[in-house]
Every structure is written in structure tokens, then in C-alpha cells.
Amino acid sequence: MTVDRTRIPSDSSPQRLACAALLLLAACTRQREQEPPAQAPEIVIGVLADLTGPTSDVGRLYHEGMLACIDDLNARGGIQHRRLRALSDDYGYKVPVAEEKYKKYVQSAAVAVQGWGTGDSEALRRKVAGDELPFMSASYAEVLTDPQQSPYNFVVAATYSDQIRIALDQIAAADPGAQVAVFHHDSPFGNAPIADGKQWIASRGYQLGYQDYAMRSGATDFVASLQRAQAQGAKYLIVQNVASPAATLARDIAAQKLDMKVVCLNWCSDELFIQLAGAAAEGAWMVQPFAPPSVPKPGHAPVRQYLAAKGLDLDAQGVHFVQGWYTMQVMASGLEQALAGGELTGKSLRSALEHMAPVDTGGVIGSVRFSPQSHRGASSAGVYVVQNGKLVERNAPAAPRS
């Protein structure tokens, strides 16, 4: 790429000069404060969401659930008479944008941050520890549960590793000598539970075969990988990926008439997978820590009630809405406890979350309990099976067999 040095620039027009001047002004003048300082009684929470990025299909529902929970809490008079204010931002699943938004939350005196994906949770892990801001997200990576490594991260539901353990328990019970293929997103999110699954088979003495296959991002079919899995003799395909590639995989299996059962971990265990895969979804197993609306639990009632008042239906919103709602609910319980104990700071909120009584989620995630030694809120997940386009409970929520 060369620059034409011989060209004499055309004469300068006033508009261009004005543009340049404006630009310089914009760059040089002091910007106004990003957010007005939080009023004393409000509790500020930063909420990162993916509304336009690659995971926006589920991210939007999770985010809506979270905001709905805040709205509901405020309608009930807030927490200890203090209203919650969510600073919610779409970061499009881009780590640098998440970091920029995070700085805004710190500046706006947020006391907690609700994140979203693996990327932002990992990128902000050290930051929240340094800034003493409790952080929850929808990334259920094992490393986030260890207070030694991630002192301000809290994980409300069973980790990916626990989910794969539960899936393996179920497979071993159904077919002790089966070959298992793990199809996973080609990223740290996808790789997260693979080694733990292998270890689980060895430590439990299962006779299962185990092989992992990366699912290339943006692939339109997985026929080649399926052929390799067929050569392995795989009967069960554990899928650690989001709904749309998982649905493509299920459709490929149906089209090839392969005798394989899809076992989804939580990011494809949803209504979206069933909708996208259609008939191919029938019979698939789903390991999901959050009870879907099609399997009624007492914990669904307040969510259903809130939505009904707005003229909406929980069944249409789906499991990720519930997931967002209850993640916020657990944070709210911590806030309540911290406020009851006196001053609300990131540090006091962390201590409150660690010491509060188990949070009853009405059977949606079981009871969520943290301690100073472990930020693993729960380790149980239900196993559901797709029947007539609906999630039906196969096994009640249970932790991996110990």
C-alpha cells in the first residue's frame, strides 16, 4: 500500500477545517462525568449483557430476566428501602468493551457487577478482586468457584465440570460400556469441562470410552466430525456449546440416521435448541442446573406472576429468563444481608454472600450456599429429556455422585 506523495492536496474547504476543529475540541475538552454520582439510597449494580453479539440469542433473555428481577424488587420497595439501579450495557461479547463498561461501573460507585460470558468473567476476575466488587455471571467455569484464585467471583449454579460429571453418571447408569464423544465449542468455554470429565471416568471406575471433538465456529455442518465419532463407536454425544451449533449437530445426526444420543450441557439445554433442531431434538437429554418453565417448580411462581402482570408468558421467555432472574435474586439476598449488617460496600457484600443462610430458589436451582472456602453456590443439575418438543424431567436435580 503506497501513498501517493506527488499528489498536491486540493484546496482546503471550510467544512473540513470545521470538522478538524470539532474533532480536536472533542479530544481535548474535558468530558462531562459519565454518570451522575449515585444518590445515597440507591444501590448501583453494573450489568453486562450480550444483546448484539454472537451469544445474543440467549444473552438477551438472561438479561431481561435479570432486569425483571430488579424491577420486581423495586416494585416491592427495594432492599431495606433502598432502590436498586442497574447500569446495564451491551458489550457485544467483546472483552475490551466489557472492560471499558466495567470502568464506568467502578466510577459510578457500583457495589456489585453482573457479568455474562466466559471471556468477560475471566478478563474482569483480577479487576474485581483488586477493586473489591462481587461479580456473578453466567459462566460456570470451575476456576471462578475457588476464592483463592477468584476472591470476588460467585457461581450460583453447577459448574460445567459438575454438569459433565452428572451427564457421565447418567450415561454410565444407562449404558455402562458406552462410548462417549464430547463435542465442544472451540474455545476455553468449550474446553473447560473436558479434562474433568476424563478424570471423573477414571476416578469413578466407569467403563465409558471418552473422546473429545472441537466444533469449529461458524461451521454449517459437522458431518466429518460425526464420522470420526462413528468410527469411535460413540453412542452418546455430550455437547458443550450454544443452541444453534448443537441443533445443527442434532440435525446432522438425524440426516445421517446415526444411532447417537445428544446430551446437552446447560448452554444448549433450552427451548431454542428444540425450536432449531425440530424433530431431531426428540429424545435428547439435557443437563440443566435451572429448572425450565415446562417443569413447574414453586420458584417459577413469582417470575410467572411478574410476567403475567406485564401481559407476558414465562413459557415463551424460557429457561434463560429464569436463570437471569435467579442469578440476580441470589445477589439481592446478599445485598439484603449486607445492609442488615450495616454499611454496604463490595467487601461487606462479599462477606454477606459467604455467610448468609442458604438461598431458597423454590426448586429452580436447589438451595444456593456459599462459604469463605468455596464460592460454588450449588452443584446439582436436573436431567431433562425432550418429548414432543417439551423438556420433561428425567431425573430430579442431583449433584454428581460422590
Place this chain on the structure above:
Amino acid sequence: MSAQATGIHHTSYAAELALRHTPAEKLRLALLIALLLGLPWCLNGYWLGIVNGIVLSAIGAVGLNLLVGFTGQISLGHGGFLAVGAFTSALLTTRAGWPLPASAGAATLLSAALGAFVGLPALRLEGVYLAIATLASQQIIEFVICRWSWLTGGQGFLDVPRLALFGERASRGSFERGWYWLLLSVAVPAVLAARNLFRSALGRSLMAVRDHDVAAASIGIDVGRAKLTAFALSSGYAGLVGALTAAYAEVVSWERFTLDTSIQYLGMIIVGGLGSVAGSIYGAVFIGLLPPLLAELAALAPGSGARLSAQLPALQLGAFGLAIVLFLLCEPRGIDQLWRRAKDYFGFWPFRY
């Protein structure tokens, strides 16, 4: 033709070599220094964080401009070299316990060496073919950092402990300000080095290669060597930025160094001005400020604020694309040229030229 100040004579060689001669130039320098020194005192943590991001990308953009703007070699692999720098520095800091200056230095050198290696196809390829070759390097580096579990101990990311200066770790309040001074103290020498490079024989040989490689070879310039030097220098700058980014962000993961990053850097130097050190900085400022300023504008918009905010990422991406297209159409030499024209306008006034 640009306006030249008249009546300047030098009484020593040193004075002639100075970067700035006229009172106006010195005044502007003084204003710039005052601005840089004053910024941390009049910005809050959020905006200072954005400024820190801009300072980091300014160093990277200067590096890329050495290669693309001054030597005429296209590269789509800048993000990859940032990754090499970041991972090298983070590994040396966390596993070997090296202090930041040593690990950043090593990261710079390693990235430079790798850059020279990746630049080898440039000896045979030009234009779009070279672009694809560098794109391959970006993809290979991304693939390696994603898959090589030794790098991150199987976690997928690397933690870097918060930087401690003289045994003191920055608190929430002073973090951005401390980093601002640190980054500035690296950026200023890096930019001055690049500025001076093009007053040296090496820098001029790079420009000769860009303008006409055959002519350059005919006057005794080793074209291959010049191209590889440019690749090494450019990647070295990227490695330095990567190392600083790792320490600043306190975590290194592959998501930060994708093709998007490389494209963004190219956008910066196109908007700022190809073949201009100052232009790289203008570009970094423009691209760095565009998204947060748009977010501010969207928040200010009456009534439709919420709807605008919902579309913000799309708007920001659209504005990025639009800015590049507008600059390519209206002013291919970027903001730097706009600035020169503004100076000329006043320099020649009341005459047009």
C-alpha cells in the same frame, strides 16, 4: 505545498537537527505537554481508563504505520504480535518472576524476531498476496494461543498480578492515574524513536522501498533487509504494547487479540494518516474516542435515548466503517493531512496559496 516559516537560520548543527524550529511549533509542543500533564487531574477514572487505552493503541498504531505507511507492506497480523508480546511477558512475569521492564523487553525482542520471520513472504509477495500471508500468521498465532494448553495451564487465560511499584499496589482510586504516567513514560520515547527513525538512513531506505522498490535496489538499498527490518520493528512495537496490555489488564486471553484487533489498528492508521507518526496518534485518539463519545451522544439524545442505546454497538460499528470510507474518499492521507491543511490555511492567510 505547505507553508514554510521564513527567516530561520541555524548557528549550530544541533540546532538544525532539532525537531522544532519556529516559535509556533514550540508553543504547540508546550501546549501538548501541558495537556498531557494536566489530563489525569481533570479526568475521572472512567475517562482516564479510555485515555490509557488510547495511549496503548497509539504505540501499536505507530508500530503498524512503520510497516504499512512508511514501508508500504500491508499487514493483517498486528493482533497476533500483540498476543505474542502479551503471552511472553505474562509468562515471564508469572512463571519466572521477571520484573515488568525485563519481561516487556524480552516480549518486544521475541515479537520482533517472530515478526521478521513472518515477514519472510514479503520478500516474494506484494499487495493482496502479502495481506493473505499476514492474515495466515494472525490465524496461526490465534490457533496456537487457543490450543496450546501449556501457555495457560489449561485454563484458557493467564493471570498477571497487579503491578506493584516500590512494593505498593495501586488501589481502586489511583490505579488509572498510576498507569497513565507509566504508559506515557513508555509512549513518549517510543513515538520519538519512530519520529527520528525517518530522519535516519534506515528510515529513508524504508520509504524508498515503499515508493519504488526497484529504484531503491538500484541505489544500493537491500530491499529484502529493509522489508524485514520494518516487519521486525513493527512487531516489536506490537510486542511492547502486548506486554503493557497484559500488565494493565491483569489477565491475558486469546479474545483480545483476534483479527478484529488487527483491522482496528489498520483503521487507526488509515483514519490518522498513512506514513505519518503523528497521524497514527490522531487515528488512535479518533478510533478510541469514537465509541464512548457515541455512547454519550446516545445517552443525551432526548426521547429516543433508550432505543438509540439499544442499537449502540451497531451504531459504533457503523460509525467505524463510515469514518474509514469517508476518510478514504475525502482525505486518504487522514487526519494528519487535515491538520496540515489547517496550519497552511492560517500560514498563508490572507492568500490561498
